[in-house]
Amino acid sequence: EPEVTQTPSHQVTQMGQEVILRCVPISNHLYFYWYRQILGQKVEFLVSFYNNEISEKSEIFDDQFSVERPDGSNFTLKIRSTKLEDSAMYFCASSEAGGGSGNTIYFGEGSWLTVV
């Protein structure tokens, strides 16, 4: 069964450092997403990406964050100058279609980011 894959599974970084989280969405999917889940809290939407541009972003997704699809398969989330409160599980997700009925979103296993 096709799946969304993410690397690394766990990363520890020092406060102020830059982090890049990588994802390979399901191959025929056109919409890509990043969500995050701080330990013990709800899953929160960060950003959606379609046709090589951001289509939606939340208030969390400020100038510290950026996304990129550097080639035909990878989708990355960059966090500049990490802060302690960025410690969370980051989930990449993808879907074949966007919005409305039929928009089933499939999640990767997550990248656990710890900022120290």
Place this chain on the structure above:
Amino acid sequence: QKEVEQNSGPLSVPEGAIASLNCTYSDRVSQSFFWYRQYSGKSPELIMSIYSNGDKEDGRFTAQLNKASQYVSLLIRDSQPSDSATYLCAVNEGRGSQGNLIFGKGTKLSVKP
């Protein structure tokens, strides 16, 4: 502020019983509704999706949607210990939204053998 509310639980049921999980949402224009299961430390896994009022059954799972009451539920029949997890209700506004799922905090279900 769009909200999805769930009872955090824990909800404890004996093996073989029916587990009933409930969710309410605040945004009337919401179009798509999902139940995800999340084991501790793992990613959300889609269990059911529902888009129209009424019931939708898939195996031991039944999702129920009432848009007038802004209410979604999930019934798990013949509950098994392996069903023990946190169940997340998620809502997609649709109508041009590109997949911004709004999640509830989840209900932790414990099925006792």
